[in-house]
Amino acid sequence: MPKITDHAGMRIGYLQKTSLIEYPGKISAVVFTQGCNFRCPYCHNPELVDPSRFTPPLDIQDIFSFLETRRGRCDAVTITGGEPCMQAGLLSFIKEVKEMGYLVKLDTNGSFPEVLFEATMSGLVDYIAMDVKAPLSRYEETVRITCDPAAVEESIGIVMRSGLPYEFRTTMVKGLLNLEDFKAIGCMIKGARHYILQRFVVSKHLDERFAQAGSFAEEEISSIADMLIGFVGRLSVR
Numbered sequence: 001m002p003k004i005t006d007h008a009g010m011r012i013g014y015l016q017k018t019s020l021i022e023y024p025g026k027i028s029a030v031v032f033t034q035g036c037n038f039r040c041p042y043c044h045n046p047e048l049v050d051p052s053r054f055t056p057p058l059d060i061q062d063i064f065s066f067l068e069t070r071r072g073r074c075d076a077v078t079i080t081g082g083e084p085c086m087q088a089g090l091l092s093f094i095k096e097v098k099e100m101g102y103l104v105k106l107d108t109n110g111s112f113p114e115v116l117f118e119a120t121m122s123g124l125v126d127y128i129a130m131d132v133k134a135p136l137s138r139y140e141e142t143v144r145i146t147c148d149p150a151a152v153e154e155s156i157g158i159v160m161r162s163g164l165p166y167e168f169r170t171t172m173v174k175g176l177l178n179l180e181d182f183k184a185i186g187c188m189i190k191g192a193r194h195y196i197l198q199r200f201v202v203s204k205h206l207d208e209r210f211a212q213a214g215s216f217a218e219e220e221i222s223s224i225a226d227m228l229i230g231f232v233g234r235l236s237v238r
């Protein structure tokens with residue numbers, strides 16, 4: 001069995017044993033951390049964001065035991081949330097996952113640039129997916145909490161300079177973002193390797209009123225994609 005180091009403060013709410021889509025081109029297990037500093041109203045993981053909906057966290061030892069059984073059959077571990085970078089035990093957790101031979105993909109909202117910097121500089125992470133929620137001027141309004149948008153800007157720079165494969169992504173919620181906002185986001189990530197426009201899908205949401213939020217029409221999505229295509233190396237819509 002692997003040696004368990006200091007994972008104090010690492011709260012994992014859910015483990016998806018296999019995913020073929022979370023880590024591009026790899027078979028990955030997906031670890032969902034509990035807790036997020038943002039309150040995006042359209043969030044479809046409210047049970048990982050709202051503390052009143054938290055279930056008892058999983059035993060870390062059980063997760064490592066599971067990963068032990070998957071060696072050679074699973075390529076990677078995706079760490080998502082919630083917001084993984086607010087977990088005190090994140091880096092030691094990743095270190096141990098790496099020592100087991102897994103690739104690691106880290107999903108983040110970009111509000112903890114110091115953690116992101118350390119994770120990328122220390123070679124602990126192999127792939128980064130970072131949300132860019134809105135133009136900086138509209139960040140707090142979008143994520144519904146007082147925050148420092150400059151931290152997100154700093155994280156964009158860290159990701160782009162990291163030398164790692166990465167993607168930025170924005171959920172397209174018609175009630176929150178308009179054409180000008182997408183143009184401003186394009187300027188923020190100009191020169192990025194890969195940008196993903198994510199269609200808003202009605203499901204469960206942190207703010208259930210957002211179940212009624214309008215999705216952009218396909219023609220609008222095409223126009224936004226056309227407008228942004230020159231800003232980034234690769235643009236995807238999903």
Ligand code: SF4
Pocket residue numbers: 036037038039040042043044045049081082083109
């Ligand atoms: S969408 Fe992501 S950043 Fe926003 S509240 Fe949900 S988990 Fe947090």
